[in-house]
Amino acid sequence: MSPADLRHLKEILADFRIKHTLLPDYSETLDGESWSDYQKLAPGGTRIASVRKMGEASKTLQLGRSLADLDTAASSLENRFGIPVLTLGYPVGIRETDRFFQALEDLAGMETSRKYSWERGRLVDSYIDAHKYVFGKRAILYGEIDFVVALASLLDEIGMVPVLCATGAASDRFKELVSAIVEHHFPDMQVVDDTDFATILERCRTIQPDIIIGNSKGYYLARKLGIPLIRVGFPIHDRIGAQRILSVGYEGTQQLFDRIVNGLLESRQEKTSVGYSYM
Incomplete structure (x- = not known):
């Protein structure tokens, strides 16, 4: 995923009012602003304190179908802290994005906002226009x-x-x-x-x-x-x-x-x- 992809995922999670930690998070480190002074390490990323608090999460969303049943950070959180894991595919395309939004609805206890249903509707319309x-x-x-x-x-x-x-x-x-x-x-x-x-x-x-x-x-x-x-x-x-x-x-x-x-x-x-x- 690109830095833009990660930023968009964080935007969606924020719109659902879900407190989250994204790991890894290179949305700023690989696409940052211009610096007035040289910095050895780009600002941004997932803070160590945030990683430590991942053991308090109510759920882990793991993106990548190939990761299911593998020894991953998500499985470690499940084994050590009993945090349930839901493995989804990358939210690309309507089907996979629908699954992602459904998971967020279940987690947040709220419906997807009109902002995203409009995006989905326009996407469906474009599929119809360009199918030929x-x-x-x-x-x-x-x-x-x-x-x-x-x-x-x-x-x-x-x-x-x-x-x-x-x-x-x-x-x-x-x-x-x-x-x-x-x-x-x-x-x-x-x-x-x-x-x-x-x-x-x-x-x-x-x-x-x-x-x-x-x-x-x-x-x-x-x-x-x-x-x-x-x-x-x-x-x-x-x-x-x-x-x-x-x-x-x-x-x-x-x-x-x-x-x-x-x-x-x-x-x-x-x-x-x-x-x-x-x-």
Whole structure:
């Protein structure tokens, strides 16, 4: 997640009036203000005192489906202090964001505010408007395991085909996680862990993708294949503003969805011999 993602999560929690500790919290340390004097250590982050008080929490929300049943900070809090853990996916896309907001409603004992229901409604409307541009398009997804799982869920709900889901991490659960989150059956979907870009490129020769979604390290794939790259995740070294890219929540999903649709439209527009200025 980007610093912008973490800031948005904290905004949502504050709107639900939930006292919380975010661990880790690099929303300021990786995207801070200009300093008048040099500082060896960027201000911000999760304070040690706040970490110590996590043992007093009523619940732990653990974001990342791959973390379930693993030895994590959340499981340590559960084992030592009896704090129940709810593991959710990254709140990207309507389905996963709905689950996140439902968990917050249950925790806070209050309904989601109109602010966020409006965001959700506008997102649904945009899905309807743009479905004809994305339906059936084939995408390559790569990156950190839980982010790829979240992206696969998003593509599934907007009618795109996550034809190749890849991660460099070794995980015997990766295929299971992707298959569980994708509701539609894609017979030619490939899920590959412990892989590299050379292997991804070789697989691309037969799967005919329309778009790539991942960090900037996959740019050479986009150049080789002549298809757009939507930059998300970490790292993004070839563009300004990576720390401000928002992907989570209804608002972040809206921004990501618009970028995916416009990436496909721009690619089609540039490849036509006639050119056009209206859709």
